[in-house]
Amino acid sequence: MRKRFMGVMLAAVLATSLVACSKGTKKAEEVSSKNTAITAEEYAGTIKTNADIYKKYVNIDSASYMNREIELDTSAYTVTDDAVETQIQTLLEQLKETQQVTEGETKENDVINLDYSGKLDGVAFQGGTATSVSYTVGSGQFITDLDQGLIGLKVGQTYDIPCTFPSDYSSSDLAGKSVIFTVKVNYIEKEIIPELTDSFVAENASTLGYEGCTTVDELRTAVKASLETQAQNSLVQAKASAVYKLATDGLEVNDYPEDELNQLLDTLNKNIETEYNTYGSYYGITDLETYIKTVYGFESQDAFNDYATDYAKTYLLEKMVYTIIAADNDITVTADEINDQGAQLANQYGYDDYNAILTEYGNEMNAEIGYNCLYANVAKFLSENCTIA
Incomplete structure (x- = not known):
């Protein structure tokens, strides 16, 4: 249950924990890293602003993350022929009758x-x-x-x-x-389970997610390329995570931006309340604390609150460090990157296009997706500037 809760918490963070920029009319002391509505083009300008805020709470120098030597077993990120065949079998099973x-x-x-x-x-x-x-x-x-x-x-x-x-x-x-x-x-x-033949591939390539393939060999090649891309992305994340762990080991955190931390906690609490209102009756539960105890295994509402606070701080520390690294190394995010990822999300969740998401949730989504893109760009930077022991 706790693993499922992690997924719920992460979804909440990604859904409404947004990076923001200050309006030009704001006074300096009012600048905040909380969310605000911005355009995709404006997101890049928020990186240094937020980094300056975060530097009040944590100090991280380049020696802690540049050219670090990490320990990592890379064998798990090699795509074998067996892995390709297993993936193809999974695709076939999706069309079983x-x-x-x-x-x-x-x-x-x-x-x-x-x-x-x-x-x-x-x-x-x-x-x-x-x-x-x-x-x-x-x-x-x-x-x-x-x-x-x-x-x-x-x-x-x-x-x-x-x-x-x-x-x-x-x-x-x-x-x-x-x-x-x-x-x-x-x-x-x-x-x-359908038999894998050239005619089957030609008729079902689009449904399988490999549009354009017309033969079994072409499907195998496309599947392998897709798995290799996934493996490479996973390797980048693994290397970046290893560097991040080294960089933050013993790192002193003075505090956290109170307004942004409170916003995260408010989001997490609203998320669990919404889930309870939706599914509580399914479990025959009539109050939130019992739902938290029964579904997620927390001893009390206070135990949940402690866990949520720890989770929010862990997320926010990573966000502060990644944003500071980005600002110090001129790592940015383009509007095209934000719009491309927005289009992918729109396709994934059944929206007509990214504009439909912005219409429903507001331009704060540009800031949310902007940080997701920034995270990916910083992770790539960290992975390229480390060596494996």
Whole structure:
């Protein structure tokens, strides 16, 4: 559950924790790193402004992150032929179809559709009759005798299966009793994975996410290139993370920008409240603290608040350090980078285009995506300026 919570927290941070620039009419003491609405073109001008704010709280010099030697196993970032075939198999499974097989015999792990009727001393008992039920043979969801009795049955034939309920069965009327289940398997559900052929690739390349491929070889080449790009990006992040860890080991943090920290905490609390309002009734929970305890395993609301504070500070420290490194090394972000990433997000979340996102959430999104781009650019810089031991 805690891992899931991390995802929720991160989504909240990315959704509404935005970098900002000060308006020209603001006084110097009012400059803040909190979010504000800006254009994509204006984002680059916020980097130095925010870095100057962050330098009041943390001091990091270039020797702590430049030309550092790191320890990293790079073997995990090499794309093998097996990895390509595994990815292709995953793609094929996304297009698998389920067929209803009306002949043959059942075996363990088959998903079957069946009718059954249970009788005790020749009389049907409550809850013992059902039709068109989907069941996985051997799953143990039925009592053991019935579960195992479903193995080796011919589809379409009717069988009487003698069964004995466990002595500790929940119904005292059936506990330890011998009954007869009359069953008929209507069909076996079989998952059919498409065969990888040139014609299949040509017809489904777009659906698979590899538009333009017309042969199996072309698909393999495209998949490998995609995996290599992902691996390279992951390697950059791993190297940057290793450098960041070295750079911040023992780093003294005077404090955090109070307004931005409070904004983060407000975002995280609103996020969990929204989730509770949406899903609380599903769990049968009627108050937020119980939701936090039950779903995420926190001992109390205070424990959640402590965790949220630690998480927000960890995120904000990274943001301060990355922004300072960017400002000190002339690392910037272009409007095209922001708009390109915005377009990718629009496609990912089903918007017509990036403008549709800006219309719904405001131009603060330019600042949010701007920092995401800045983070990526600084990570690349750090990865290029380190060596692996």
